[in-house]
Amino acid sequence: xxxxxxxxxxxxxxxxxxxxxxxxxxxxxxxxxxxxxxxxxxxxxxxxxxxxxxxxxxxxxxxxxxxxxxxxxxxxxxxxxxxxxxxxxxxxxxxxxxxxxxxxxxxxxxxxxxxxxxxxxxxxxxxxxxxxxxxxxxxxxxxxxxxxxxxxxxxxxxxxxxxxxxxxxxxxxxxxxxxxx
Amino acid sequence: xxxxxxxxxxxxxxxxxxxxxxxxxxxxxxxxxxxxxxxxxxxxxxxxxxxxxxxxxxxxxxxxxxxxxxxxxxxxxxxxxxxxxxxxxxxxxxxxxxxxxxxxxxxxxxxxxxxxxxxxxxxxxxxxxxxxxxxxxxxxxxxxxxxxxxxxxxxxxxxxxxxxxxxxxxxxxxxxxxxxxxxxxxxxxxxxxxx
Amino acid sequence: xxxxxxxxxxxxxxxxxxxxxxxxxxxxxxxxxxxxxxxxxxxxxxxxxxxxxxxxxxxxxxxxxxxxxxxxxxxxxxxxxxxxxxxxxxxxxxxxxxxxxxxxxxxxxxxxxxxxxxxxxxxxxxxxxxxxxxxxxxxxxxxxxxxxxxxxxxxxxxxxxxxxxxxxxxxxxxxxxxxxxxxxxxxxxxxxxxxxxxxxxxxxxxxxxxxxxxxxxxxxxxxxxxxxxxxxxxxx
Numbered sequence: 001x002x003x004x005x006x007x008x009x010x011x012x013x014x015x016x017x018x019x020x021x022x023x024x025x026x027x028x029x030x031x032x033x034x035x036x037x038x039x040x041x042x043x044x045x046x047x048x049x050x051x052x053x054x055x056x057x058x059x060x061x062x063x064x065x066x067x068x069x070x071x072x073x074x075x076x077x078x079x080x081x082x083x084x085x086x087x088x089x090x091x092x093x094x095x096x097x098x099x100x101x102x103x104x105x106x107x108x109x110x111x112x113x114x115x116x117x118x119x120x121x122x123x124x125x126x127x128x129x130x131x132x133x134x135x136x137x138x139x140x141x142x143x144x145x146x147x148x149x150x151x152x153x154x155x156x157x158x159x160x161x162x163x164x165x166x167x168x169x170x171x172x173x174x175x176x177x178x179x180x181x
Numbered sequence: 182x183x184x185x186x187x188x189x190x191x192x193x194x195x196x197x198x199x200x201x202x203x204x205x206x207x208x209x210x211x212x213x214x215x216x217x218x219x220x221x222x223x224x225x226x227x228x229x230x231x232x233x234x235x236x237x238x239x240x241x242x243x244x245x246x247x248x249x250x251x252x253x254x255x256x257x258x259x260x261x262x263x264x265x266x267x268x269x270x271x272x273x274x275x276x277x278x279x280x281x282x283x284x285x286x287x288x289x290x291x292x293x294x295x296x297x298x299x300x301x302x303x304x305x306x307x308x309x310x311x312x313x314x315x316x317x318x319x320x321x322x323x324x325x326x327x328x329x330x331x332x333x334x335x336x337x338x339x340x341x342x343x344x345x346x347x348x349x350x351x352x353x354x355x356x357x358x359x360x361x362x363x364x365x366x367x368x369x370x371x372x373x374x375x376x
Numbered sequence: 377x378x379x380x381x382x383x384x385x386x387x388x389x390x391x392x393x394x395x396x397x398x399x400x401x402x403x404x405x406x407x408x409x410x411x412x413x414x415x416x417x418x419x420x421x422x423x424x425x426x427x428x429x430x431x432x433x434x435x436x437x438x439x440x441x442x443x444x445x446x447x448x449x450x451x452x453x454x455x456x457x458x459x460x461x462x463x464x465x466x467x468x469x470x471x472x473x474x475x476x477x478x479x480x481x482x483x484x485x486x487x488x489x490x491x492x493x494x495x496x497x498x499x500x501x502x503x504x505x506x507x508x509x510x511x512x513x514x515x516x517x518x519x520x521x522x523x524x525x526x527x528x529x530x531x532x533x534x535x536x537x538x539x540x541x542x543x544x545x546x547x548x549x550x551x552x553x554x555x556x557x558x559x560x561x562x563x564x565x566x567x568x569x570x571x572x573x574x575x576x577x578x579x580x581x582x583x584x585x586x587x588x589x590x591x592x593x594x595x596x597x598x599x600x601x602x603x604x605x606x607x608x609x610x611x612x
Contacts, residue, residue: 229607230606230607285462285463286463288459288462288463289456289459289460289463290459291455291459292455292456292457292458292459292460293455293456293459293548294455295451295452295455295456296452296453296455296456296548296551296552299448299452299552299555300551300555300580300606301606301607302606302607302608303555303559303577303580303605303606303607303608304555304579304580304581304605304606305579305580305605305606306555306580306582307606310551317544321463321540325463
């Protein structure tokens with residue numbers, strides 16, 4: 001015989017959990033098959049990301065952007081680089097590059113869906129944007145060297161200028177991909 | 182100009198990690214609101230498991246009062262001491278560091294709510310775990326504040342003996358402020374616990 | 377079915393790549409039910425093995441409860457883990473946390489199912505109740521560690537004090553897992569006790585461990601009387 005210990009509050013909590021699951025399933029609509037629907041009832045917190053905002057698809061250079069900026073951030077916070085008083089918007093630069101990369105990803109998917117249809121102009125724009133994005137990323141890598149120099153010689157102004165210049169370039173790519181994408 | 186190999190090599194070798202440059206801009210209202218809600222909910226979760234109304238009434242505001250109270254009561258002393266010692270970091274930057282530290286701590290508190298609610302529902306451990314959580318959050322926040330405030334001071338001026346001297350004074354000031362904040366927080370906590 | 381076997385293989389061989397590839401939300405909606413299914417089936421098999429120590433209806437009870445033993449701590453600890461990582465300046469999207477948790481659960485469940493025959497063999501020689509419980513706890517720790525590793529390694533690079541975030545996450549998960557195990561007991565039923573699906577909500581896992589430790593060294597000076605605790609306990 002099954003002996004349930006707490007009939008009152010426990011059942012209320014269980015029912016609330018399943019009601020929340022029902023709301024998640026309802027909000028997801030027909031996006032899930034039967035297995036997904038059962039899963040969302042039982043484990044709805046896992047499916048919450050599907051409800052918030054549009055689908056995020058990282059661009060083709062997402063991993064590279066992450067790697068380069070993680071390395072740069074570590075350099076800037078290294079004790080040896082402590083003497084470099086930088087105040088440029090590193091987060092803004094990274095965000096601008098990520099946005100541009102997302103749009104390049106979108107263009108890639110459009111090109112893949114288009115099949116043999118003529119896509120010359122879009123393809124050229126994509127190549128140009130991707131080339132510029134990679135060039136800016138290379139510059140960010142070089143910036144680490146410049147930080148080393150600034151730590152040795154105290155030429156911090158050049159680091160700030162370089163970061164500002166890169167931010168402008170990244171925003172320019174973002175604008176261009178925005179127009180074409 | 183450096184060769185490509187040199188650049189690649191340098192990019193591949195990661196220097197030892199250290200505290201990143203702190204955020205000194207003031208957080209937006211939703212972020213502050215989330216932190217306040219985090220502390221309030223943490224207290225509520227523990228209060229639900231306290232068993233009696235009098236205990237619940239004491240536990241309910243404890244997380245918010247201890248953390249926010251300690252910060253509000255001692256923050257001005259830090260700013261005044263900073264100006265009195267002739268240190269140079271802009272006051273808004275210091276206030277920004279403190280506000281960001283509070284917001285991060287509140288985010289952790291919010292994240293701990295489901296676990297604490299679980300213990301409140303299934304055991305008598307909620308109050309003890311609340312104390313443990315608050316101690317952990319406070320230790321993390323104070324350590325964050327130390328690094329952040331010091332970095333904010335170092336961000337001003339050019340390298341040299343004068344800045345090194347300022348850094349030393351800042352470290353003494355922030356360490357004293359940390360002790361004061363910890364003591365004020367403990368006193369508030371003991372008061373709420375009826376001790 | 378081929379998809380499922382291929383997924384099981386990926387969960388075991390390269391779980392990190394699985395997290396990286398399927399972080400995208402559309403992919404998450406496709407893969408999440410499969411991972412949940414793997415976790416439920418794997419844990420169910422392990423639960424049946426644990427229930428075999430007593431046999432009868434306990435086989436079913438333990439098989440039904442075992443997936444919850446994995447799911448409830450993950451559900452409770454993931455928000456805390458994400459908050460701790462974010463406090464250490466590692467921005468983790470919820471989709472990544474959820475997927476890492478799911479992959480970790482699936483990995484643990486598969487390993488638990490694979491370890492089932494070993495545990496069954498052990499239980500077949502009728503070890504004592506306390507030894508059986510210890511064997512269960514040890515097995516869960518052993519199969520849970522590789523899952524925990526998946527969550528730890530799934531977090532993005534960068535940030536500061538990553539060790540602290542990891543230690544905090546493990547602490548919260550460990551506390552929740554221990555209390556969940558206590559709440560969902562019995563898995564290994566006492567030979568003389570009546571078989572029940574759940575026992576009343578009383579005391580907590582730590583006071584029980586303390587009493588057991590004292591009993592184990594022959595200290596019966598303090599009588600341990602289990603009393604109802606918590607909201608659910610007082611609701612009786």
